[in-house]
Amino acid sequence: MTTTTEEKKYTAKDFQQPNANDWCPGCGDFGIINAMHQACSKLGLDPSSVVTVGGIGCSGKAPYYMGNYGVHTLHGRPIPFATGIKLANPDLTVTVTAGDGDGLGIGAGHFVNVGRRNVDITYLMFDNEVYGLTKGQAAPTLAMGLQTKSLPGPNIQMKLNPMMMAYASGFTWIGRGYSYNVKQLVELTMAAMAHPGLAFLDVLQPCPTYNDLHTKEWYAGKDMEAPRPRVQALDESYNPHIDASTSEEDVLSHARRFMEETHRWGNEIPTGVFMENTSVNNFAERIRERVTTYAEQTPARKVIEDSNGNSNVDLTGIFDELAVN
Amino acid sequence: MAAESTNGTARAQDLAWRVGGPQGSGVDTAALIFQRACGIAGLHLYGRREYYSNIMGRHSYYDVRASEIPRGSHRDAVDLLTTFESETLSRHLMALSAGSGVIYRKDDADVELHKITYLDERYADDLAKYLDERGLPPTTAGQLADAESRGVQLFSIDFDEVVDQLAEAMDVAQAIAGRARNTLAVAVSTALLDFPRDYVHKAIAKTWPGRQKIIDLNLKAVDQAYEFVDANYDRSDFGVTLRGCDSTEKRMIVNGNQAVALGKLAGGLAFQSYYPISPATDESVFLEAHEEFATKDGGQTNVVVVQTEDEISAVTMAAGAALTGARASTATSGPGFALMCEGIGWAGINEVPLVVTNWQRGGPSTGMPTRTEQGDLRLATTGAHGDFPIIVVASGDVIEAFYDAAQCFNYADRYQSVVVHILDKALSSSSRTVPYLDTDRIKIDRGQIAEPRGDDHDDGAFHRYAVTESGVSPRTLLGQQGNAHWCTGGEHTPEGRVTEDPVIREEQIEKRQRKMELALREIPLEDKVKIYGDRDAELTIVSWGSNKGAILETLDLLEAEGISARYLHARLMKPFPAEEITELLATASPLVIIEANFSGQYAELLRANTGITPDHLVLKYNGRPISAEELIRTMHEILQGDADSRIVLRNHYQ
Numbered sequence A: 001m002t003t004t005t006e007e008k009k010y011t012a013k014d015f016q017q018p019n020a021n022d023w024c025p026g027c028g029d030f031g032i033i034n035a036m037h038q039a040c041s042k043l044g045l046d047p048s049s050v051v052t053v054g055g056i057g058c059s060g061k062a063p064y065y066m067g068n069y070g071v072h073t074l075h076g077r078p079i080p081f082a083t084g085i086k087l088a089n090p091d092l093t094v095t096v097t098a099g100d101g102d103g104l105g106i107g108a109g110h111f112v113n114v115g116r117r118n119v120d121i122t123y124l125m126f127d128n129e130v131y132g133l134t135k136g137q138a139a140p141t142l143a144m145g146l147q148t149k150s151l152p153g154p155n156i157q158m159k160l161n162p163m164m165m166a167y168a169s170g171f172t173w174i175g176r177g178y179s180y181n182v183k184q185l186v187e188l189t190m191a192a193m194a195h196p197g198l199a200f201l202d203v204l205q206p207c208p209t210y211n212d213l214h215t216k217e218w219y220a221g222k223d224m225e226a227p228r229p230r231v232q233a234l235d236e237s238y239n240p241h242i243d244a245s246t247s248e249e250d251v252l253s254h255a256r257r258f259m260e261e262t263h264r265w266g267n268e269i270p271t272g273v274f275m276e277n278t279s280v281n282n283f284a285e286r287i288r289e290r291v292t293t294y295a296e297q298t299p300a301r302k303v304i305e306d307s308n309g310n311s312n313v314d315l316t317g318i319f320d321e322l323a324v325n
Numbered sequence B: 001m002a003a004e005s006t007n008g009t010a011r012a013q014d015l016a017w018r019v020g021g022p023q024g025s026g027v028d029t030a031a032l033i034f035q036r037a038c039g040i041a042g043l044h045l046y047g048r049r050e051y052y053s054n055i056m057g058r059h060s061y062y063d064v065r066a067s068e069i070p071r072g073s074h075r076d077a078v079d080l081l082t083t084f085e086s087e088t089l090s091r092h093l094m095a096l097s098a099g100s101g102v103i104y105r106k107d108d109a110d111v112e113l114h115k116i117t118y119l120d121e122r123y124a125d126d127l128a129k130y131l132d133e134r135g136l137p138p139t140t141a142g143q144l145a146d147a148e149s150r151g152v153q154l155f156s157i158d159f160d161e162v163v164d165q166l167a168e169a170m171d172v173a174q175a176i177a178g179r180a181r182n183t184l185a186v187a188v189s190t191a192l193l194d195f196p197r198d199y200v201h202k203a204i205a206k207t208w209p210g211r212q213k214i215i216d217l218n219l220k221a222v223d224q225a226y227e228f229v230d231a232n233y234d235r236s237d238f239g240v241t242l243r244g245c246d247s248t249e250k251r252m253i254v255n256g257n258q259a260v261a262l263g264k265l266a267g268g269l270a271f272q273s274y275y276p277i278s279p280a281t282d283e284s285v286f287l288e289a290h291e292e293f294a295t296k297d298g299g300q301t302n303v304v305v306v307q308t309e310d311e312i313s314a315v316t317m318a319a320g321a322a323l324t325g326a327r328a329s330t331a332t333s334g335p336g337f338a339l340m341c342e343g344i345g346w347a348g349i350n351e352v353p354l355v356v357t358n359w360q361r362g363g364p365s366t367g368m369p370t371r372t373e374q375g376d377l378r379l380a381t382t383g384a385h386g387d388f389p390i391i392v393v394a395s396g397d398v399i400e401a402f403y404d405a406a407q408c409f410n411y412a413d414r415y416q417s418v419v420v421h422i423l424d425k426a427l428s429s430s431s432r433t434v435p436y437l438d439t440d441r442i443k444i445d446r447g448q449i450a451e452p453r454g455d456d457h458d459d460g461a462f463h464r465y466a467v468t469e470s471g472v473s474p475r476t477l478l479g480q481q482g483n484a485h486w487c488t489g490g491e492h493t494p495e496g497r498v499t500e501d502p503v504i505r506e507e508q509i510e511k512r513q514r515k516m517e518l519a520l521r522e523i524p525l526e527d528k529v530k531i532y533g534d535r536d537a538e539l540t541i542v543s544w545g546s547n548k549g550a551i552l553e554t555l556d557l558l559e560a561e562g563i564s565a566r567y568l569h570a571r572l573m574k575p576f577p578a579e580e581i582t583e584l585l586a587t588a589s590p591l592v593i594i595e596a597n598f599s600g601q602y603a604e605l606l607r608a609n610t611g612i613t614p615d616h617l618v619l620k621y622n623g624r625p626i627s628a629e630e631l632i633r634t635m636h637e638i639l640q641g642d643a644d645s646r647i648v649l650r651n652h653y654q
Helices: A029-042 A059-065 A078-088 A100-106 A108-117 A162-169 A182-194 A248-263 A283-290 A316-321 B027-040 B086-095 B121-133 B140-149 B159-170 B174-178 B181-192 B197-207 B212-232 B256-266 B281-289 B311-323 B334-350 B377-382 B398-414 B502-522 B545-560 B578-585 B601-610 B628-639
Strands: A050-054 A069-072 A093-099 A122-127 A173-178 A199-204 A231-233 A269-277 B014-022 B044-050 B059-067 B080-082 B101-105 B153-157 B251-255 B271-274 B292-295 B300-302 B304-307 B328-332 B354-360 B390-394 B418-424 B430-435 B486-488 B529-533 B540-544 B566-570 B572-574 B591-595 B616-619 B646-648
Touching: A029 A059, A029 A093, A029 A122, A029 A182, A050 A059, A050 A078, A059 A069, A059 A093, A069 A078, A078 A093, A078 A108, A078 A283, A078 B271, A078 B304, A078 B311, A093 A100, A100 A108, A100 A122, A100 A162, A108 A162, A108 B311, A122 A182, A162 A173, A162 A199, A162 A248, A173 A182, A182 A199, A182 A269, A248 A269, A316 B292, B014 B027, B014 B086, B014 B181, B027 B044, B027 B059, B027 B181, B027 B197, B027 B251, B044 B251, B059 B086, B080 B086, B080 B181, B086 B101, B086 B121, B086 B140, B101 B140, B101 B181, B121 B140, B140 B153, B153 B181, B159 B174, B159 B181, B159 B212, B174 B212, B181 B197, B181 B212, B197 B212, B251 B256, B251 B398, B256 B281, B256 B354, B256 B398, B256 B418, B271 B281, B271 B311, B281 B304, B311 B328, B311 B334, B311 B354, B328 B334, B334 B354, B334 B377, B334 B418, B334 B486, B354 B398, B377 B390, B377 B418, B377 B572, B377 B601, B390 B398, B398 B418, B398 B430, B398 B502, B418 B545, B529 B545, B529 B578, B540 B545, B540 B601, B545 B566, B545 B591, B545 B628, B566 B578, B572 B601, B578 B601, B591 B601, B591 B628, B616 B628, B628 B646
Parallel strands: A050 A069, A050 A093, A069 B486, A093 A122, A122 A199, A173 A199, A231 A269, B014 B080, B080 B101, B101 B153, B271 B304, B271 B328, B328 B354, B354 B418, B390 B418, B540 B566, B540 B591, B591 B616, B616 B646
Antiparallel strands: A173 A269, B014 B059, B044 B059, B044 B430, B251 B430, B292 B300, B390 B572, B529 B566
């Protein structure tokens, strides 16, 4: 993330957009977009330096409801687009908004491999267990045996755990929020965006049209004998921090706890920051270690022509390597 | 054929030398030393590398053509074949004709063809049948006898004995001396050619700079080989000789992959993403190996190279980088290009300047990964599903590849479009000596870039896709102050909001397409199609890509016979320069189109755009590059009036 040094202060309004919104009434997406507006302004970002990169599906439309640069990409591909943008211009703050099907189904290869790179971008996963825009098919986060209303029969594919997948892939910040707890979601989004590496924020959200099992009421626990919200903040004893000084033993003990907490589902679903690992350098830092001029001459900013409008490159040194006489 | 015949005819030198062996056995090193020696001697070089999709053990070979006049193609019939084992001997003896020579190990002189591990059964069967018809056994001995009867000179070399002598002379173990086997093979070749030893010595020193022990061993190997040849043969036995020539021109040797990489650097490439695939990988690896390089003002600059998880990631990552203003590119081959299509369509509808380099190989699917073909033209000219402008540029040799690679970025920026630079495997792994290339010739044209509006405006989102007469709209770069808007793969309004409005749809699709009309108006004729030979000749050859070298040589051969012909070398494949080509072809008779694919993909494009069909379609699709020898034979058939309209070039024994 890159904060602005300009004097001008931007407000949440600067990140809003009056575009007609075509999400269904009651959609969990509204909470997420609201949190994004607030997080960006509270972080003091300049809208001109923020890029929201969407996938395909309802979540992919999020960029249209942001007042900054928006890039609506291809199904499953927002991660490589976002990576190209961030590496070419590290001054930009880049956030991916994509659904569970986009990130863990069609785009799973990118989800895994961006972890290996620890690119400084934030991935907000709109996690509602269904493919909404194509009318309710099972997403990779829908558990086996469940039958949401437009499925012809119970789901016979297992769900995968996005948090575990992010951990295994190498994301260095992992959190979970709930779209109807906007206050917490703003904090989580800010923390994810402020993290100087790859952040994954799993945002649980109802799909009021196609997910008739995990509704707003279900998340609120209204079906339970003693009604109580299912979504709970992580226990205060949970320590998500890992840095260069963390011992191997502590890393392992964190891993065990991480696994326990991310496997909890049903009547108690923990939310909060599950991992914040600052011990791993990000991809831009790795490039800088190899290519010293990258710090000044980023791909977006490097000068490529001389004062006559010709190529400013001198290839004599390389030609000499290839010389035959 | 001969480099310089002993009867003293003053023909320009032109030697074709071939060395082969199992992959990983040092064939490339041998070729490198031979090439260097010839290069130092002032000769022009053309090198061709053929190999299997394999790491170790399968047959590979390298052709070096050393000539006084620059040549851009290999020769099927080589002057001297150098082998280390029976497979190479068996595979290439058929390529030799009267006056040429073969160097082989004593041990390989009598091996049963069907016992050679990697010799295809089809090949061994056909060869056995051929030998049987001549009363010869199905062995390398049979083949050697056949070759000798055809006038090929046989040079049986006991390499083990030479290695022993070298070990003794250098006082090293046989295993150490054995490492110089490739040098021995080269030096036996050059000794038989009576090529001055000094050039080979210099090549050795240049091959292992700073490693004196290795240099000493190999220098001695050269001497040992020359002495061995002198002890066993009279150098004049072999009628083919090779001499140096006076040339002070500073030259380098580059292959297609390197030429494109260098052209991209000169053209301002800032970001290249790629996924490994033959025969494209070497381009990206070369870029990564030169990720920091010099600028004319004495400074340094860089290119960021990212190896991605797949080609989908490669093309979309490059598109993302391009949105920020970076000149961005990816390089792939057919299977990867197929995966990139959706991303190419996205860049097309978003008007993102993006360069995609496609190194064609035998397709479809895995096809023949390390063999050449020109089978992706149809796919490249559509790029993806739907209608959108795309520019396709084809290069015919390393010099064109260099300047085109740079120019592709100008086209991409000026017309805010995807540019596919289409090349082929034959060009990727063929190398050629060229003078140092001139980066001063490369203009940079960034096209129309919007000014930042700043924060003090109430104009709303920037109209990135404003409908204009030329079709080109001022381009924003992500991060410009006050120019926020949207990019989308959906049809969109001028500010980039998704729309399904019928009028806006028509306006946007028409606006995008107008850019291709603009390109056709602005791009000069010689960048669309280049004319070689006699411009007024009726006999007309049309082709594209790496066939150029063999065709230019065919023009020379025809000219020597007093036959006037011209060659139209197609360069801009899309948008198709229909007007100019129709005019140029009005007088063509006969019209001969030459392509390395099954269906005649360029001929199809020509017909679709102009209605013109060739009199003869000459095709080759066995994965081997077209040679001038094949073409001159074909042209003779055509001129004699007994050629079919569809002619397929085949190499039975290769």
